Amino acid sequence: MRPAVLKWGRLAPGVVAGCALALATLSLAASGADPKIVEVANATYAIQDRCMTCHAASVEGYFPTDGPVAESFHTPSLLEAHPVTEMGCAVCHGGNPLATEKKRAHGLEEDERTPLFTGLHTQSRCVRCHLDKELSGAEFLERGLALIDDRACFACHEIPSGDQRERVAPTLGNIAAKVHPEWIVGWLTDPTSYFSGARMPNYYLTEEQATAIASYLVFSLSEPAGESPGEALEYAEKLDRTEARRLLKQSACLDCHRMRGTGGSPGIRAPDLSRIGDKVRVSWLVAWLQGPQHLQPGAGMPSFRFSEAEATTLARYLAETFSTRHTTEESAQTRAAVGPARSEAGKVLVNGLGCMNCHGGPGEKPEFKLGPDLRKIGNRDVRGLYWASMGQDWNLRLESYLRTKVSTPRAFNKNHLMPNYQFAPDEVEAIVVALMSFAENPVPEAARFSLVPDEPALQPPTGAAAVVFERYQCLQCHSLRGRFGSLAPDLGWQGDKVRRDWLVAFLKEPYLIRPAINVRMPNFGMTDEEIQLAADFIESTWWDDEVPPDPFSGKAPDPELVEHGRELFVDDYSCLDCHQVGEEGELDGPVLTDIGSRLQPGWIYQWILDPQRFYANDMDSPEATPEDALALTAYLTTLRNQVAK
DSSP, X not given: OOOOEEEEOTTOTTHHHHHXXXXXXXXXXXXXXXXXXXXXXETTTTEEEOGGGTOGGGSXXXXXXXXXXXXXXOOHHHHHHSOHHHHTTHHHXXXXXXXXXXXXXXXXXXXXXXXXXXXXXXXXXXXXXXXXXXXXXXXXXXXXXXXXXXXTGGGTSOOTTGGGOOOXXXXXXXXXXXXXXXXXXXXXXXXXXXXXXXXXXXXXXXXXXXXXXXXHHHHTSSOOOSSOTTXXXXXXSOOOHHHHHHXXXXXXXXXXXXXXXXXXXXXXXXXXXXXXXXXXXXXXXXXXXXXXHXXXXXXXXXXXXXXXXXXXXXHXXXXXXXXXXXXXXXXXXXXXXXXXXXXXXXXXXXXXXXXXXXHOOTXXXXXXXXXXXXXXXXXXXXXXXXXXXXXXXXTSOHHHHHXXXXXXXXSSOTTOXXXXXXXXXXXXXXXXXXXXXXXXXXXXXXXXXXXXXXXXXXXXXXHHHHHHHHHTTHHHHBXXXXXXXXXXXXXXXXXXXXXXXXXXHHHHSOOOSOTTTTOXXXXXOOOHHHHHHHHHHHHHHSOOTTSOOOTTTTSOOXXXXXHHHHHIIIIISOGXXXXXXXXXXXXXXXXXTTHXXXXXXXXXXXXXXXXXXXXXXXXXXXXXXXXHHHHHHHHHTTOSSOOOO
16 A cells, blocks of 8 residues: 655644654554655755654654753754754755665665765765854864864865865975974974874884985975084073073963973964974074064064074074984984985985975965865765775765774775874864765755855955064964954954054053963064054054944043942942952953053943954853943043052
């Protein structure tokens, strides 16, 4: 007998009845009666989905409020945005939604190419509809995509939008002037032996191969290094370690760099300096500290305008303090083995491994891709994959193959060139999710959408101001309406936020505003002309007309209003529980001792009314009335190194 078919349309009136029928289907099947097919038909997604014929519990309203299912990805908010009674299951989970047999429905038949996605791997399907790829609830997918970018997979593989990616590895031209040859050999043999968090993968090179590559880099790609390998530099003057430590602190080096387990900031891509003396020559480090952009155009490190004497003092201190390098018989033998006779063999290895695909010059594109095209890897037929010793197991899924390949690249063939990035298990899983999203399985145009910003994004500076911002790499740390850096405050509203005279003084002599975070802007030694250019651009360009003007029209607020604001500040809103004024209060939030000379009244007023209006931050909304906000603003504008009493 032909099974009955129930079709549910978009928000159909029969949803409740359909839910009951789906549940009844299981009861009928258990009693031996003829089961009926429950089908969701949705023209928007071009689907006919029969999954709920068996999975009755997946109907909206039948998810438990606690237990393992509730803790899965089927959260109430996700179900609200993706009602299964309208969309079915296959839009997110794949499989064969029309099949009525379990094996075929789950994409496990040998002739099927419709794998079923479960658990974290379901996130790989999100990009079919959500083109922006910035999704709440798809953090694993986002992490995998970020890891693929960070490790420059595009250098060897074709990936979606790979031609828009920027190189992340330094150029190798004249590398002999930068690093010691024995360091190159050790690094190539095992990058993690120098730095446990190294992004460069392990190619499992023998010492002989590493020595040949080092020979090519030192003798064919470099000018004579000047300083003899391993020779200790002698200086006429004794190192002033006190001055070196002052320069280190003034430049806030630990904000970006790690040194012996401390320092560094998430989102800042800066090398670990714990063994910098093992790696670089002092002469190169002096030149780098004086002008990073001259040695490496586009470098993320800003120019601190060190004098030659300052750069030499700091370079000597770093090289001598953060080093385990000693002249030993073994290191001497390694240096002696690096020579022009092995240069040609090294060149063959460099070309064969595609080293220049990552280490080429700025703007250069890889000449050829060593790895397979990954733009449609999510559609790859499992039968076309080489399983080697695993055998022809049709139940072995694509994600299983990718997981093995990413975690152990040469598991299927020891002669494969792909190196080992030594990803952690959770990183491997995130990358697999991202790779599975590289697929050609579009949904109809009506079902696709991307987030459209509420306002056009601000652009980086141009003209003379651009030179200043590039020299000091401001957008490496600062964000601009959510783009670029993440370490320092967003500059997108700075023209409305800060007073110009304060900004000029701050750029000349930065100081710590948020002690709890303990991250402060370094003193770059900016010239007066550079400061004026930066302040002019910020004041005239990065502002928002939604920030109200000065509520006091440039005049001093009424003393009675100021006193009322002080009482609200201290008593009603307990602001000192988080903020410090003078020597009173806590340091969880910014110090407010000089807020009146730092921030504009209109910004203070708007911030008190709604701290989250312009960008996400950690301040709770005080739910202040406009009258209280005005009084608080009046009081705060008077705080110019005063103390709350």
